[in-house]
Amino acid sequence: MAWLAPLEAPDGVRRYGLSCPTDGRSVGEFTAATAEEVQAAVDRARIVQADWAKTPVAARQALMAKALQLFIEQHEAYMEVIIGETGRSEMETLIMEVFAACDTMNYYGRRAHKVLADKTVGLHLLRMKKGRLVQRPLGVVGVITPWNGPFILALNPTVQAVLGGNAVVIKPSEVTPYSSKLVQQLFDDAGFPEGLVQVVLGDGATGAALIESGVDKVSFTGSVRTGRRVGEACGRNLIPVNLELGGKDPAVVCADADLERAAGGVLFGGMMNAGQFCSGTERIYVVASVAEAFTELLADKVRALELDRDIGPMIHGPQLDIIREQVEDAVKKGATVLAGGELAPGGRHFLPTVLTGATHDMLLMTEETFGPVLPIMVVPDEDTAIAMANDTRFGLGATVWTKDKARGERLARRLMAGAVVINDSSLTYGALEMPFGGRRESGIGTTNGAMGILNFCQPLPILTDRFGTKEEAVWYPYTADKFDQMKKAIKVIWGSPVRWLM
Ligand code: NAD
Numbered sequence: 001m002a003w004l005a006p007l008e009a010p011d012g013v014r015r016y017g018l019s020c021p022t023d024g025r026s027v028g029e030f031t032a033a034t035a036e037e038v039q040a041a042v043d044r045a046r047i048v049q050a051d052w053a054k055t056p057v058a059a060r061q062a063l064m065a066k067a068l069q070l071f072i073e074q075h076e077a078y079m080e081v082i083i084g085e086t087g088r089s090e091m092e093t094l095i096m097e098v099f100a101a102c103d104t105m106n107y108y109g110r111r112a113h114k115v116l117a118d119k120t121v122g123l124h125l126l127r128m129k130k131g132r133l134v135q136r137p138l139g140v141v142g143v144i145t146p147w148n149g150p151f152i153l154a155l156n157p158t159v160q161a162v163l164g165g166n167a168v169v170i171k172p173s174e175v176t177p178y179s180s181k182l183v184q185q186l187f188d189d190a191g192f193p194e195g196l197v198q199v200v201l202g203d204g205a206t207g208a209a210l211i212e213s214g215v216d217k218v219s220f221t222g223s224v225r226t227g228r229r230v231g232e233a234c235g236r237n238l239i240p241v242n243l244e245l246g247g248k249d250p251a252v253v254c255a256d257a258d259l260e261r262a263a264g265g266v267l268f269g270g271m272m273n274a275g276q277f278c279s280g281t282e283r284i285y286v287v288a289s290v291a292e293a294f295t296e297l298l299a300d301k302v303r304a305l306e307l308d309r310d311i312g313p314m315i316h317g318p319q320l321d322i323i324r325e326q327v328e329d330a331v332k333k334g335a336t337v338l339a340g341g342e343l344a345p346g347g348r349h350f351l352p353t354v355l356t357g358a359t360h361d362m363l364l365m366t367e368e369t370f371g372p373v374l375p376i377m378v379v380p381d382e383d384t385a386i387a388m389a390n391d392t393r394f395g396l397g398a399t400v401w402t403k404d405k406a407r408g409e410r411l412a413r414r415l416m417a418g419a420v421v422i423n424d425s426s427l428t429y430g431a432l433e434m435p436f437g438g439r440r441e442s443g444i445g446t447t448n449g450a451m452g453i454l455n456f457c458q459p460l461p462i463l464t465d466r467f468g469t470k471e472e473a474v475w476y477p478y479t480a481d482k483f484d485q486m487k488k489a490i491k492v493i494w495g496s497p498v499r500w501l502m
Contacts, residue, residue: 003317004175014203016174021087021313021348030177032202035209041169041198042213045140048195049167053137057113060163064109067190068102078186082151082179087313087348092273097151097179100430104156107432108453112163115453121461124502130464135457137165138240139216144207144230146222147315148276148370150176154183157219157242157447158197161456162187166217167196171210173222174203175316211237217456220244221278224368224394224441231444242445242455245438246368247278247396250389251425252411253286253294254382254402261423262401263297266374269399269425271305271352274312275372276319279397279419279428283358283365284376285385291378298354298374299338305352311372313348323350323371330355330364330375340372360391368394382411390416395439397421397428418442 007029009015014032019025033041052060071078075098082093121131141161145153150172158168172180180199187197200206204226211218211233220230221244234241251266253259269281286294305311314320320343327341340353350371358365358375365375379385389398398417402408405422412420418438419428429436429448437446447455473482473489492498 003315014205016203018085018175018177020084021315021317022308027084028178030201032174033200033206033209035205035212038169038171038200038202038206038209039213041200042140042142042210042215044195045167045169045198046214048193049137049140049165052162052167052193052196053165055165057116057163057165060165061109061112063190063192064105064112064159064163067186067192068105068109070190071098071101071105071186078151078182081182085150085176085179086147086315088273088315089309089312092312096149096273100152101155103430103432104152104159108159108163111450112453115451116164116457123463126463128466128469130466132462132464134460134462135164135454136460138456138458139166140214141166141168141456142210142213142215142218143168143170144210144218144220144222145170145172145180147173147175148273148278150179151182153221154180154199155186157221157456158183158187160447160453161217161219162192162197164453164456166456168198169210169213169215170197170199171202171207172199174201177201208233211239215239217241219447219455227443242437242447243443244278244436244447245396245441245443246370246394247280247438247442248282248366248368248392248394249279249397249399249417250392250415251281251284251399251401252382252385252389252415253284253290254385254400254404254407254411255287255289256403256407257290257294257401258403258423259290259294259297263294263301265399265401265423265425267298267301267305270374271302271311271372272426274314274349275323276315276370277426279426281374281399281425282369283389284374285379285388286376287382287385288378288380291376295338295354295356295376298376302339302352302354302374307344307349307351311349311352314350314371319370320347320350323369323373326363326367326369326371327353327355327373330358330362333359333362335359335362335364335375360388366392382407386411386414390414392416393441396442399423399425416440418446 007015017029119133123131184199218241224245227243227245335355335357338354340351353373355375358377395416398415398420400408408422435446435449
């Protein structure tokens with residue numbers, strides 16, 4: 001059985017077949033774009049972008065509003081494609097893809113003019129100059145995406161880049177190409193210039209070709225392993241890159257937590273999208289005094305989940321082997337399975353799983369699982385919980401569960417993570433005002449944030465002489481007088497209370 005299978009093809013051609021994760025029916029075949037085809041897409045994008053950069057921001061915003069309206073009208077057709085490729089439930093597709101897509105188009109669409117407006121900048125030292133800061137698009141942005149959120153993870157950076165005046169070439173995951181292709185369809189249908197947003201279908205080699213094709217920035221979302229290669233290639237080409245990579249998010253359950261809420265929230269954080277969520281909960285540290293009660297609550301909730309209604313199949317078949325290997329390793333090393341622990345009959349789902357007795361000797365506590373599995377480790381106190389939570393190569397998200405909000409914040413500040421949520425799960429990518437990104441191996445740079453569009457712009461400072469004096473104090477010729485004046489100035493400006501005015 002295969003979700004994505006290479007097909008027979010002539011020499012030098014890479015062809016793939018895709019089947020629906022739910023029932024195995026064929027959902028399409030495609031040929032990976034060659035390096036020449038990728039180059040042609042980038043060349044075309046560059047021509048279209050030159051005009052797009054001159055399009056007033058208000059006109060870009062108007063088109064984005066049109067795209068939003070179209071999407072709302074047609075979202076069911078979009079969902080059908082996404083569900084065919086991912087096997088996800090309608091509810092999860094609505095939350096993760098549709099809801100989030102509407103918000104990103106509206107949020108950035110409504111704010112682009114403010115973010116991109118020229119700014120006058122007061123200069124603390126060069127007071128004879130006027131400072132203006134102008135934002136210019138980078139050019140053509142390459143967006144490379146994974147399979148676990150195939151529409152939104154392609155759409156979100158594209159919305160920000162396009163509003164910033166860039167063209168975009170998307171290389172989606174070979175596992176879910178058609179959901180990402182919808183992004184191009186949406187922009188075309190809304191009336192954006194043809195060629196401004198293009199999707200090239202293909203595999204890793206196609207993604208590598210995109211990086212080599214002269215793009216001006218790469219926005220990459222995917223695994224740590226590929227992220228390293230992408231970072232190396234971007235470094236060699238000297239192009240900026242955003243790396244949004246994997247995670248191993250901890251949940252810290254304090255002694256004073258509302259246990260019912262903590263169990264429900266950790267369950268959602270760990271099981272949403274069948275655990276195939278970069279910032280999903282992957283390990284739990286619970287303080288001993290409440291461990292038994294919390295574990296019982298969580299195990300009951302896990303047992304109550306229903307396949308397909310609550311937990312979909314794995315979007316990518318080989319993920320099942322990774323999860324099974326990690327669970328087997330944990331059991332061999334002493335963990336106890338309280339629910340699930342194996343593949344469901346039919347071999348397409350992994351049963352929602354909770355285990356106790358987890359330790360950091362187990363792969364389940366150290367490697368990204370990306371499945372519906374929640375391992376629990378009991379710790380004597382919160383300090384130990386924080387130390388264990390930080391004992392990782394990753395640093396994407398984390399959650400803290402406590403009734404004492406001040407304690408929650410204190411603990412949050414000690415966590416090695418890109419974002420921390422107190423008493424809730426899986427929210428951070430949706431809080432568009434906040435930058436989203438990982439520390440350590442979870443990534444470089446951030447996406448989103450109030451100023452997210454600026455991730456795709458180059459700031460251009462323009463300094464203008466205000467008074468038109470004949471010459472400046474430091475211009476040629478260098479004289480003894482000028483040298484003395486400069487020495488005096490240093491003393492007066494920074495060696496006296498004048499520095500408080502600087
Ligand atoms: P992956 O790294 O295998 O693939 C990601 C993309 O990179 C795909 O489009 C793939 O074709 C492409 N690719 C592969 N080799 C390449 C190369 N040499 N050069 C350029 N592109 C190449 O990741 P995946 O398995 O599709 O996705 C799952 C991973 O993504 C998980 O680790 C998950 O945590 C991570 N993820 C992170 C975030 C985040 O925002 N931090 C969000 C979603 C998923």
